[in-house]
Amino acid sequence: MATSEIAPDVSLVQAYPDAPALRFDNVSVGFEGKDVLENISFEVKRGETRILLGPAGVGKSVLLKLANGLIKPDSGRIYVFGFEITSMREEDLYPLRDCIGMVFQESALFDSLTVRDNVGYRLAEDHLPEDEIDRRVAQALCFVELDHTMDKYPSELSGGMRRRVAIARAIVSRPSLILYDSPTGGLDPITSTTIIELVIKQRDVYKTSSIIVTHRLQDAFMIVSHRFDCNTNKMEPLPPNQTDPQTSFLILHQGRLAFDGSTHDLIHSDDPFLKEYLS
Amino acid sequence: MPLTTIDEAAKKGVSAVQRYSLLSAQALGNLFRRPFYGADLITQMDKIGVGSLPIVILTGFFTGGVLALNTASSLAQFGATAVTGQLVSLAMIKELGPVLTSLMVSGRNASGMASELGSMVVTEQIDAMRALGTDPLKKLVMPRIVATVVMMFFLTIVSDALGTLGGAFVSIFMLGQEATQYFHSAYQTLQYPDVVQGLVKPLFFGFIIATIGCFYGMNTRGGTQGVGKSTTQAVVVSSVLIIFVDFVISKFMIGIFGR
Ligand SMILES: Nc1ncnc2c1ncn2[C@@H]1O[C@H](COP(=O)(O)OP(=O)(O)O)[C@@H](O)[C@H]1O
Ligand SMILES: [Mg+2]
Numbered sequence: 088m089a090t091s092e093i094a095p096d097v098s099l100v101q102a103y104p105d106a107p108a109l110r111f112d113n114v115s116v117g118f119e120g121k122d123v124l125e126n127i128s129f130e131v132k133r134g135e136t137r138i139l140l141g142p143a144g145v146g147k148s149v150l151l152k153l154a155n156g157l158i159k160p161d162s163g164r165i166y167v168f169g170f171e172i173t174s175m176r177e178e179d180l181y182p183l184r185d186c187i188g189m190v191f192q193e194s195a196l197f198d199s200l201t202v203r204d205n206v207g208y209r210l211a212e213d214h215l216p217e218d219e220i221d222r223r224v225a226q227a228l229c230f231v232e233l234d235h236t237m238d239k240y241p242s243e244l245s246g247g248m249r250r251r252v253a254i255a256r257a258i259v260s261r262p263s264l265i266l267y268d269s270p271t272g273g274l275d276p277i278t279s280t281t282i283i284e285l286v287i288k289q290r291d292v293y294k295t296s297s298i299i300v301t302h303r304l305q306d307a308f309m310i311v312s313h314r315f316d317c318n319t320n321k322m323e324p325l326p327p328n329q330t331d332p333q334t335s336f337l338i339l340h341q342g343r344l345a346f347d348g349s350t351h352d353l354i355h356s357d358d359p360f361l362k363e364y365l366s
Numbered sequence: 367m368p369l370t371t372i373d374e375a376a377k378k379g380v381s382a383v384q385r386y387s388l389l390s391a392q393a394l395g396n397l398f399r400r401p402f403y404g405a406d407l408i409t410q411m412d413k414i415g416v417g418s419l420p421i422v423i424l425t426g427f428f429t430g431g432v433l434a435l436n437t438a439s440s441l442a443q444f445g446a447t448a449v450t451g452q453l454v455s456l457a458m459i460k461e462l463g464p465v466l467t468s469l470m471v472s473g474r475n476a477s478g479m480a481s482e483l484g485s486m487v488v489t490e491q492i493d494a495m496r497a498l499g500t501d502p503l504k505k506l507v508m509p510r511i512v513a514t515v516v517m518m519f520f521l522t523i524v525s526d527a528l529g530t531l532g533g534a535f536v537s538i539f540m541l542g543q544e545a546t547q548y549f550h551s552a553y554q555t556l557q558y559p560d561v562v563q564g565l566v567k568p569l570f571f572g573f574i575i576a577t578i579g580c581f582y583g584m585n586t587r588g589g590t591q592g593v594g595k596s597t598t599q600a601v602v603v604s605s606v607l608i609i610f611v612d613f614v615i616s617k618f619m620i621g622i623f624g625r
Contacts, residue, residue, distance in 0.1 A: 157493050181499045195494035209498045212401075256498075 100263045103169025107132045108264045108296035114163030125342045136290050138307045139300045141339030147300040151266045156180045188257030192268040194249040196241040203237040206255045227255040247278035265297040284322045291315035311350045390577045393507040406509040415517030421470050426525035430532030451552035454533030459564040463526040468571035472604045476579035480600035483583025484593040511576040518572030559623030571608050578604040
């Protein structure tokens with residue numbers, strides 16, 4: 088696949104080359120008086136993949152929306168590529184969001200637009216020529232192996248296909264950070280595996296920084312224990328006892344970060360909660 | 367306990383008015399800022415203007431007709447049926463044309479906007495749009511406001527014309543009046559202030575319909591049930607506001623023009 092694609096406004100991403108892709112600094116947020124996240128601090132370094140685990144309703148989706156500036160924290164600071172987004176105005180956030188791809192929990196495809204217009208939405212907003220949009224949409228759909236669905240509407244697709252279209256929409260502009268919200272949620276195991284394969288492919292082929300939210304441990308361990316082989320175009324397991332060094336874990340529990348570290352540390356942790364969680 | 371609920375309700379009300387004003391102001395402020403969503407504007411004009419044409423034509427025609435029926439029977443008592451045309455055209459152009467048209471458009475489009483935007487909110491499409499770098503106020507709200515204001519203006523003219531025709535139809539074919547007399551009195555009575563009043567009102571009403579529809583849509587909470595609630599509220603609130611604002615504008619205009 089062509090690597091000459093220009094990401095949108097690379098200069099923004101490279102404005103602070105030493106800054107991590109994403110940094111949370113003591114972030115707290117609540118809704119209607121109920122605290123959801125309390126004093127969350129962590130980092131996603133460039134090229135790193137963080138798997139965010141936690142039970143349903145703990146605030147994983149909220150955390151991703153905070154990272155994208157879709158909601159503002161009550162306190163604390165959030166840095167995206169070194170830019171402090173918590174004090175930014177909405178209109179100043181838009182250029183930065185062009186460098187972030189987001190896959191929503193329920194896909195959130197525009198149901199009045201075809202798959203082609205959904206995937207090419209951002210390109211059309213940037214007034215790219217139609218044939219260029221067609222080419223890049225076809226490329227993104229090819230990446231998620233859905234090339235034949237261009238003219239369908241989201242309502243005509245299955246849940247797994249919608250999720251893959253959402254991934255195509257997120258990656259079409261070559262973002263430097265991707266936020267996946269429960270990409271396998273509510274899908275059957277076989278479809279889940281194809282989605283996980285796409286996530287691994289994106290990680291290993293494009294080395295994009297990302298956060299992957301999931302509440303399924305088997306998905307998480309599949310991501311750390313597999314690599315993508317470009318020659319066979321399939322993912323393959325890493326040798327036993329080896330895990331992807333660029334992938335590490337975050338675990339949310341009751342509004343707090345219960346764990347932040349590598350796969351090795353997680354498996355060998357003595358924390359009773361983690362032991363219970365992993366068993 | 368009752369005191370705190372009143373307190374809460376008042377706070378909620380004030381906050382809603384505040385958010386409504388903010389939404390309207392931001393959407394209007396976006397009018398002259400790039401990017402300008404011309405294609406979305408045309409689509410909305412087609413949906414609101416052309417789409418409402420049949421109901422506006424029907425209500426206009428029959429309202430004019432029923433006005434003629436009623437006034438003619440009252441006027442007959444004084445032997446003054448000759449001024450039927452005058453009464454129909456004045457009532458249509460100053461009051462009923464603008465108000466009935468906007469009530470119809472409100473029922474059709476304020477609800478449509480609230481449910482469309484509301485579903486987009488609850489399915490996270492609005493968040494997705496923001497995440498993809500588009501301001502929904504620019505892309506969704508602004509075109510709806512501009513389209514409704516512009517189209518309300520023209521729809522009202524259509525309604526006024528059809529109302530006068532409906533009155534003519536009834537007067538001439540059912541009450542046996544003279545056609546020239548009807549049209550002459552309908553035309554002669556109209557003065558500049560009447561026409562101005564009749565054409566300023568729809569601009570305000572259009573603004574109310576679109577901003578209320580979009581406000582309830584964008585503030586939808588709580589799933590599909592919430593969408594239903596927003597839709598109902600949008601129609602109720604915009605209709606009541608239209609009638610209230612109609613009163614205020616009439617009072618104001620009569621104060622200025624003296625009629
Ligand atoms: N916009 C909102 N308004 C009020 N409460 C919210 C909102 N978004 C999320 N919450 C609350 O925050 C908590 C975490 O939600 P969420 O992040 O969706 O959980 P999950 O970890 O399953 O993704 C839930 O209790 C939810 O009710
Ligand atoms: Mg969630």
